[in-house]
Amino acid sequence: MISYIVRRLLGIIPLLLGITIISFAIIHLAPGKPTVLQESMNPKVSLEVQQRLEKLYGLDKPLYAQYLHWIKMLARFDFGRSYGDGRPVLDKILERIPVTLTINVLSILLILLVAIPLGVRCALKPGSLFDTAATVIVFLFFAAPTFWLALLLMQLFGIQLHWLPISGIKSLDFEYFSFPQKALDLISHLALPVFVSAIGGLAGISRYMRSNMIDTLNQPYIYTARAKGLSERKVVYTHAMRNAVLPIVTILGLSLPGLLGGSVIFESIFALPGIGRLFYEAVMMRDYPLIMAEVVLGALLTMAGNLVADISYAYVDPRIRYKK
């Protein structure tokens, strides 16, 4: 196990190098220096700010020196200051993380709670009415743009039925609420965003679970389990499901970039103060330090997510860690 972890950790060195090089290339993608472009697009930026930026990126030095300079800043988690309000970029990102994290963790829980039982149920009788109905619904969910579903749900539950608020994370008079009221308020604000962000993963993972479960149920060891007279319940839920659930760990790791990217859209629609909306605002304002910080952090987070998923997969499934 230790040797597997060490091997995987060594594997991230080229990834780290690559991530920083590509991010660095994006800064220099723009025609001309980023600082000049910044000035021409944003009249608020004075010559003094421009010079400060040039120093920040070390633009007067050759490319390799600029890259090394930037890496040194990254290593200290120094992402510079936002063009918008001059605050350190890292602070702006850190204060937005709880909202995004809450929504994504809740939506992953929702995905697992719904998709795994659904996939298993479909796999037990492929081609049955239940399976067909679930397949149709999953196909529809898969094909609908999430932002469109969000708009439809806002229209239905927010405007026509008045059941749920359609924007923000809490009500204006939140401070005066009692504790249960506060909890209810947060839940009602989070209901639509969590549901909308879960939809894509729900469709994908339930399909995946279904085909995994069908494969597993046809394995010889399942025949053995049945042959020795175990109850169907025990065969399905103890023997088959345990094995079929394992690869989901990896899939969750792989779905991290999708969840992060998706947060840009639905946090903008529901006006939620998370890192997705922060990124959207940064792009609209051409706030380069903020954009770059989010791109690098997004990639590092994805890398870390995959690493954790792989290691936990290897932990639960010994076959993985002995494979070359």
Next chain:
Amino acid sequence: MMKNKPLAAGLAVIGLFTLIALFAPLISPYDPSVIDQNHLLEAPSRAHPLGTDGLGRDLASRIMFGARISLSIGLIAVGIATALGLLFGSVAGFYGGALDGVIMRFADIMLCFPTFFLILAVVAFMESSIFNIMAIIGLTSWMGPSRLIRGEILSLKEREFIQAERAIGASNGRIIFKHLVPNAIGPVLVNATLGIAGAILLESGLSFLGLGVQPPTPSWGNILIESKSTLGVAWWITVFPGLAILLTILGFNFIAEGLKKVFGYN
């Protein structure tokens, strides 16, 4: 073909949308960009079958012209991604060794970036023209096809017919493009079909955020921008462009399902 219901259904839907896109100037009831102050936000009627938007423009005509933009972005973006995938994947799979290592590590690195973050960052630094959007989506989605093609090539290249080719002295280029790639074409086509659906979804999301296709050029995503401000006032602006996207994505997904049957894998 008649027995392959998903393929037939998918082709019918996509065929219809393709015809609409091709003949939009001939069949659309109105000019999609003509503003009509007397008919603002009108519900669907005989004169305007899908209603009008906040500037009095005919929604049906805008969706028809939007089909041109959305479909061509999907097709060309996936064309770029698949071409790159074929090149990188077949070279990596065929030659193996250091070249394979470098190409696949590069793919791993690109896969670490949330696609939407990467695309938005690039858009922030460049103008978001239709051409740029095609290119950006294409250049950020070649990794899946590359991995797929590499895998196919790896399993094909040890087969007897390839060894026979080698024995009669065929060049590497001939083996790759004449024998390996054509035999791997099934999964590639399925992947590309799904990719078009994905690219159309990406474009609609980008345009919806105002960072994709710029108005007044209509795309399905940017028509939906207005639905945020007309929520509860004009349901047709939300419903119809979204349905167009939904049907198109369903169509491509059905074609992909059908192709899987044709090529005999699941």
